[in-house]
Every structure is written in structure tokens, then in C-alpha cells.
Amino acid sequence: MLPYVFRRLLQAIPILLAVAALIFVLFSVIPGNFATSQMADGRSNIDAATIARMNEQFGLNDPLPLRFAKYVGGLATFDLGDSFRTRQPVINLIGERLWPSLQLALAAMAFAIVIGVPLGFLAALKPGGWLDMLSMVFAVSGLSLPMFWLGLLLMYAFALTLNWFPSFGYGDGDPRYIVLPAIALGVSPLALLARTARAAVLEVMHADFVRTARAKGASAYRVMRWHVARNALVIVLTTLGLQFGSVLGQAVVVEKLFAWPGLGSLLVDSVTWRDIPAVQGCILTIVLFFLVVNIAVDVLCAVVDPRIKYS
Amino acid sequence: MKFRANLWIGATCFALVVAGGVFAPWLAHTDPVMDANLMNAEVPPGSEFWFGTDAQGRDIYSRVLHGARISLTVGIVSQLINTCIGVALGLSAAYWGGWWDDFVNGLTNMMLAIPSLIFALAIMAILQPGLTSLLIALGLTNWSFTCRLTRAATLSVKQLGYVEAARSLGYGTFRIMFTQILPNIAGPIIVIGTLGMGGAVLAEASLSFLGLGIRPPFPSWGSMLSDARDQISTAPWISIFPGLAIFLTVLGLNLLGDGLRDILDPHSQTRKA
Numbered sequence: 298m299l300p301y302v303f304r305r306l307l308q309a310i311p312i313l314l315a316v317a318a319l320i321f322v323l324f325s326v327i328p329g330n331f332a333t334s335q336m337a338d339g340r341s342n343i344d345a346a347t348i349a350r351m352n353e354q355f356g357l358n359d360p361l362p363l364r365f366a367k368y369v370g371g372l373a374t375f376d377l378g379d380s381f382r383t384r385q386p387v388i389n390l391i392g393e394r395l396w397p398s399l400q401l402a403l404a405a406m407a408f409a410i411v412i413g414v415p416l417g418f419l420a421a422l423k424p425g426g427w428l429d430m431l432s433m434v435f436a437v438s439g440l441s442l443p444m445f446w447l448g449l450l451l452m453y454a455f456a457l458t459l460n461w462f463p464s465f466g467y468g469d470g471d472p473r474y475i476v477l478p479a480i481a482l483g484v485s486p487l488a489l490l491a492r493t494a495r496a497a498v499l500e501v502m503h504a505d506f507v508r509t510a511r512a513k514g515a516s517a518y519r520v521m522r523w524h525v526a527r528n529a530l531v532i533v534l535t536t537l538g539l540q541f542g543s544v545l546g547q548a549v550v551v552e553k554l555f556a557w558p559g560l561g562s563l564l565v566d567s568v569t570w571r572d573i574p575a576v577q578g579c580i581l582t583i584v585l586f587f588l589v590v591n592i593a594v595d596v597l598c599a600v601v602d603p604r605i606k607y608s
Numbered sequence: 609m610k611f612r613a614n615l616w617i618g619a620t621c622f623a624l625v626v627a628g629g630v631f632a633p634w635l636a637h638t639d640p641v642m643d644a645n646l647m648n649a650e651v652p653p654g655s656e657f658w659f660g661t662d663a664q665g666r667d668i669y670s671r672v673l674h675g676a677r678i679s680l681t682v683g684i685v686s687q688l689i690n691t692c693i694g695v696a697l698g699l700s701a702a703y704w705g706g707w708w709d710d711f712v713n714g715l716t717n718m719m720l721a722i723p724s725l726i727f728a729l730a731i732m733a734i735l736q737p738g739l740t741s742l743l744i745a746l747g748l749t750n751w752s753f754t755c756r757l758t759r760a761a762t763l764s765v766k767q768l769g770y771v772e773a774a775r776s777l778g779y780g781t782f783r784i785m786f787t788q789i790l791p792n793i794a795g796p797i798i799v800i801g802t803l804g805m806g807g808a809v810l811a812e813a814s815l816s817f818l819g820l821g822i823r824p825p826f827p828s829w830g831s832m833l834s835d836a837r838d839q840i841s842t843a844p845w846i847s848i849f850p851g852l853a854i855f856l857t858v859l860g861l862n863l864l865g866d867g868l869r870d871i872l873d874p875h876s877q878t879r880k881a
Contacts (some may be wrong), residue, residue: 441859446851546723568733
């Protein structure tokens with residue numbers, strides 16, 4: 298197992314490098330840079346000499362391949378460059394935001410799993426029954442809801458009207474602050490998980506080994522627990538890993554709405570300021586997250602289903 | 609032929625939104641951008657203003673109708689671009705194989721690793737906010753699933769007899785790709801395209817909400833919601849209707865996609881045959 302994990306981590310490196318190169322090229326084709334965009338937006342008045350000095354200071358006059366080589370060299374030592382805006386190392390900026398971001402993503406996924414998976418299982422037990430109909434209507438609605446709108450409605454209902462939860466902010470780790478953003482972010486993965494779990498259970502229930510298990514007289518509970526659930530879980534796990542990527546993407550909007558100090562709001566702020574080192578750092582961190590989660594999911598699949606072998 | 613509830617409900621929702629967008633100039637009561645009137649600011653929904661008015665006194669009903677034009681344009685056009693890119697790459701990679709296939713696979717894996725909303729956000733940072741930029745940003749970032757699907761489907765049909773026959777008749781490569789292979793694998797591509805359109809509508813709303821898409825005063829549902837946030841405690845109706853419009857559009861497209869999948873899914877066709 299360990300060599301497999303190691304090899305998968307190695308395979309993630311070229312993807313990360315390709316993403317870094319892509320972002321690098323994207324941001325070097327824009328006319329103008331951090332210094333000139335300050336003027337264009339009227340945020341400050343900078344003369345030509347200052348622009349030249351800033352370009353020199355940030356190394357923006359070097360040719361593109363050289364800049365990229367320097368950047369990749371820095372990546373090897375976890376140096377993501379300095380933020381244009383705050384002049385701090387980007388790695389420190391990201392470090393501050395990492396934990397809140399992880400908290401929110403994990404809370405949203407936990408909410409989605411705890412409700413979505415059992416809902417899908419229960420729905421599949423009686424296809425066409427009232428619970429099945431209700432949960433599938435709920436699932437297709439959940440997939441169509443804009444998360445920030447749901448967030449706004451939750452804010453209005455539970456924060457401003459009922460006063461059960463604070464309406465926005467981080468609250469220094471006070472758990473009441475995470476509830477509303479986690480629900481807003483978790484509803485769409487919840488819906489998808491419920492649908493996937495239902496489909497997986499229905500598929501497995503018609504498999505030959507389930508019929509055999511029933512025929513040899515295994516109790517309904519035993520069949521569900523050992524034959525259906527375990528096999529269905531592998532499909533659910535794979536969806537879970539892929540869904541994590543879109544949760545990381547959507548988190549940008551939810552974090553902004555709830556003023557949650559995560560990577561997403563850092564990314565949006567950096568984008569509006571054209572603080573390119575910070576944008577690059579945020580995107581690379583998010584991609585790394587996503588790759589690591591998917592490797593972890595593949596390993597978990599092998600734990601749940603011993604038939605999956607990694608050589 | 610049994611009655612397919614999801615297909616018909618989805619088609620009805622989507623048709624309603626399309627009709628609202630197409631006939632917006634006739635259905636709307638006021639001009640969505642110009643008719644600001646501070647005397648009418650934050651009027652609750654009623655007989656004069658069906659959906660109420662916003663902080664600048666603009667009629668939300670008219671703005672929601674005009675917003676459909678932006679959402680649908682972005683959804684349809686950007687998804688068409690995605691489908692074209694995905695089909696062209698997937699079809700050629702599977703048909704030609706070799707280094708081109710490896711290259712396309714590598715590209716697809718990279719695209720799958722970047723959450724598409726984040727990638728679109730990065731592109732919007734480079735371009736100026738506006739409709740064209742949105743079409744580019746959303747059109748270039750969501751083709752990886754279509755590409756994978758097209759590639760897999762092409763691989764499975766390219767060895768079949770009718771492709772072989774076309775080749776022996778001396779058909780050119782492109783003629784085989786587009787007249788022999790593509791029509792036979794179009795079903796799942798249409799399904800993915802329909803579902804992706806819903807995703808594009810959501811993505812446009814998200815980007816506009818963040819202030820990186822359509823900029824105010826133009827009536828994008830996303831930017832209307834972004835304005836509404838500041839008035840949520842005094843005028844909640846400003847938040848309700850643009851969000852409902854997004855929900856209706858995306859729900860329609862999702863149901864339509866599910867319904868089409870039941871019809872166009874290749875497995876169900878083989879079962880019938």
C-alpha cells in the first residue's frame with residue numbers, strides 16, 4: 298500500500314507543475330501588471346519611474362522562462378514568492394487561511410455525508426415509495442440551488458430573524474459561526490451523494506451475490522450490512538472525492554458571502570488586486586488539496602473493498 | 609412510450625425562462641437599467657411592482673426578466689464552446705491515438721484537477737468584466753467531462769463494422785469522424801451538454817455575485833443578489849426573486865438532462881433492440 302501511495306503522490310507533481318505553468322502563462326499575457334493596474338483603477342497615482350522600480354523589484358523584467366524557472370525552484374523549498382499587495386511571503390498568507398478553509402470544507406462534507414448517504418440508502422430500500430420520491434425531489438432541487446442564494450436565505454432566516462446563529466464572520470473558532478456556511482456549502486454535495494448512494498444500492502441489490510446471500514438464508518440486515526452496503530460504499534466514496542473539488546471551488550463564493558477568512562476569500566481579494574503570486578499560491582494549494590483527497594479516497598476504497606488491489 | 613415527468617417538467621421550466629428572456633422587452637414594465645427612481649426605493653411586492661423594487665427603486669420584475677437574457681446567453685453559448693472543444697479533442701484523440709492521445713489525456717487530467725469555477729475566476733481576473741469575457745472564461749474551463757466521454761465512446765465504436773466499411777469505401781478521416789462516428793455517440797454528449805448548461809448558469813451567477821462577471825447596473829441575477837445582500841434585513845424580497853429565477857433555470861436544465869438521459873442512454877437502447 299505504501300509504495301502505491303508514494304507513487305500516486307509522485308504522479309501529482311507533474312499535474313501541479315502543469316497547473317503552475319498554465320497560470321504563469323495566463324497571467325503573463327495580460328497587458329499591464331500589478332503596478333499599472335493600480336493606476337488604471339485609479340487606486341493610486343504612480344509615475345513611470347516608480348513603475349520601473351516596482352517591475353525591477355518584483356523581477357518582472359526577466360524573460361518568462363527564467364521567471365518560471367525561478368518560481369519552480371522556489372516551490373521546491375515551499376517558497377511561493379512574496380505578495381505584491383502586502384509584501385509578505387505568500388506561504389504565510391496561505392498558512393493563515395488554510396485552517397479556516399479546511400474547517401469549512403470538512404464541516405460541509407461531514408454534513409453532506411451524515412445526511413446524504415443514509416438518505417440515499419433508505420430511499421433505495423423502497424424504490425418508488427414516498428421516502429424515495431421525496432428524497433429524489435429534494436436531491437434534484439439541492440443540485441439546482443445557487444449556494445450563495447441559499448446562504449443568503451439561511452442568513453435571513455436563522456441569523457437575522459430567529460437569531461440562532463451569528464450572520465457572518467469567523468468568531469475565532471466559536472462553532473456557532475460555522476453552521477450556516479457549512480450548510481450552504483454542503484447542500485449540493487449532499488444532494489449528489491444521496492442520488493449516488495441510491496443508484497449504487499439499487500445496482501448492487503440486483504447483483505448475483507446478493508441473491509445468493511438471500512438464498513442461503515442470510516437475514517435482511519446481514520445482506521444489507523455485509524453485501525449491499527460495503528459494495529455500494531466504494532461507488533459513493535469515489536463520488537465523494539470528485540465532489541470535493543467542486544466544494545473547494547464553491548467555497549470561494551460561500552466564504553465571500555459569510556466573510557469567512559479562508560483561501561477562497563483570499564483568492565477573490567487577490568484576483569481583484571491582481572496580486573499574481575497570491576493568486577498562483579491559492580490555486581496551487583487548492584489543486585494540491587484536491588489531488589491529495591482523491592489519493593486518500595482511492596486508498597480508502599481499497600480498505601473497504603479488499604478486491605481492489607494496488608500493485 | 610411512458611410519460612416522463614422529469615423531461616416534461618424540466619422542458620416546461622426551461623421554456624418559461626426562455627420565453628421570459630425572449631419577450632422581456634414586451635413583458636417588462638420598465639427599463640431594467642435606466643428606470644431608477646429613489647422615490648420608489650425598497651417597495652415590497654404588490655400590485656404596482658409585482659416583485660417589489662430594489663434600493664435604487666428599480667422594478668425587480670423587469671430586471672429579473674432581462675436577467676434571463678444574460679443567463680441564457682452565457683449558459684447556451686459557453687456550453688456550446690465547451691462541447692465543441694471536448695468533442696473535437698476527444699474524437700481526434702481516440703481516432704488518431706499515439707502522442708496526440710497522450711497529450712489530450714494529460715491536458716484533460718490537468719483540467720480535471722482545477723475546480724472549474726476557480727479556473728474561470730482566474731481567467732476573469734485577466735480579462736475585463738463583461739459578457740464576452742464570461743463566455744470565454746466559462747467556455748474554456750468545463751470541457752473535460754465531454755472530452756473524456758467522447759473519447760471513451762469513440763474508442764468503443766471505431767472498431768465497429770460500419771466504421772470499417774466507411775474506411776474501405778475510401779471515406780476521408782474527417783468524413784468518418786463527423787458523419788459516421790459522431791452521430792452514433794451524440795446521445796450522451798447531448799445529455800452532458802444539457803447538464804453542463806445548468807452548471808454554466810450557476811457559474812455565471814457566482815462570478816457576477818463576486819463582482820467578476822456582469823457588472824452593475826446590468827441586470828445579471830448574480831449581481832442583483834450581490835446588491836441584495838446589503839438590504840437583506842430591511843428588504844428580503846430583493847434577494848428572493850433573482851435567486852428563484854436561477855433555481856428555476858438550473859432545475860429545468862437538470863430535469864431536462866435527466867429526462868434526456870433516460871431516452872438517449874445507449875444502454876437503454878440496446879435493451880430495447
